[in-house]
Amino acid sequence: MLAEVLAWLFTPATLDARRTGHLTAAVSLWSRARRCRTDWASHEARCGAVVERALDGLPARRTCLVLGSGLMRDVSLARLAESFDKVILVDVVHLWPIRLTARRFPNVRLVDLDVTGTTDLLLGRATGLADPLARFRADPTIDLVISANCLSQLALTPVERVRRRGGLPLIRFPDLGRRIVEGHLDALRRFSARVCLLTDDEGLDVGARGEILERYDLLEGITLPPADDDWEWTLAPLGEAARDHAVVHRAHGFADFHAADARHRRAAT
Ligand SMILES: C[S@@+](CC[C@H](N)C(=O)[O-])C[C@H]1O[C@@H](n2cnc3c(N)ncnc32)[C@H](O)[C@@H]1O
Numbered sequence: 001m002l003a004e005v006l007a008w009l010f011t012p013a014t015l016d017a018r019r020t021g022h023l024t025a026a027v028s029l030w031s032r033a034r035r036c037r038t039d040w041a042s043h044e045a046r047c048g049a050v051v052e053r054a055l056d057g058l059p060a061r062r063t064c065l066v067l068g069s070g071l072m073r074d075v076s077l078a079r080l081a082e083s084f085d086k087v088i089l090v091d092v093v094h095l096w097p098i099r100l101t102a103r104r105f106p107n108v109r110l111v112d113l114d115v116t117g118t119t120d121l122l123l124g125r126a127t128g129l130a131d132p133l134a135r136f137r138a139d140p141t142i143d144l145v146i147s148a149n150c151l152s153q154l155a156l157t158p159v160e161r162v163r164r165r166g167g168l169p170l171i172r173f174p175d176l177g178r179r180i181v182e183g184h185l186d187a188l189r190r191f192s193a194r195v196c197l198l199t200d201d202e203g204l205d206v207g208a209r210g211e212i213l214e215r216y217d218l219l220e221g222i223t224l225p226p227a228d229d230d231w232e233w234t235l236a237p238l239g240e241a242a243r244d245h246a247v248v249h250r251a252h253g254f255a256d257f258h259a260a261d262a263r264h265r266r267a268a269t
Helices: 002-010 015-019 022-035 035-054 078-081 096-102 158-167 168-172 176-189 257-268
Strands: 063-065 084-089 107-114 142-148 195-208 212-217 229-236 245-254
Touching: 015 022, 022 035, 022 158, 035 078, 035 142, 035 195, 035 229, 035 245, 063 078, 078 084, 078 096, 078 107, 084 158, 096 107, 142 176, 158 168, 158 176, 176 195, 176 257, 195 229, 195 257
Parallel strands: 063 084, 063 142, 084 107, 142 195
Antiparallel strands: 195 212, 195 245, 229 245
């Protein structure tokens, strides 16, 4: 608890990230990641393997853009830094552990950015959603984009805030969560670079005897094309989030999201 308070106080986060609740969410995720590191190890290894497939046969390796980079637990920063001329890590908050790690690599840059474009709406400075990834789409040197397990997280803080506070954002965007998830997938589709997508899409509450107590959608009703790899991620073992059940997420890896999308469209026609 003390570590969390200190992290909240001393992380050089933007004032916006503090006001919107993104810093609080990032600190709590960091804390859970430390407690659950053994349970998360196989998920992180599966993510790493999908990224390796994404690197395979990539014709050029100038810039790699990582969205939702967080602590870079699920993607090896060392591997990316040695493979690309430049690596850009984008997250709404970068906590101290990743700031210190990134300092070891002169070709790594951190960008604090809300990739959903909802911050101005949430703080009453805009009436619509921004397109914060446009500037990266305009960068012709980006050869690989990795969306690193952020898709299912993106809507949580904005939707919770809008529901709690109501007002114009709720009237204008009653479907804000869906728009955020759809918006991120659309933004990925509009990159001409290869896109590697790592995401979970379903949560399961699993009882002590392995029985499924509840299933819930994590992507606001949006379905994904079939992935290159699928696995279960024990997000919270028994006793971590609840006494009577563990929380397990269905996770997916797309080494080349454009190709997965194209295969899916072909299969549908
Ligand atoms: C499950 S974590 C994955 C983190 C990271 N890939 C790792 O291995 O540590 C989800 C990440 O999404 C980030 N995130 C949530 N909302 C965001 C937003 N609006 N813009 C950018 N990043 C966001 C969080 O800060 C967090 O780092």
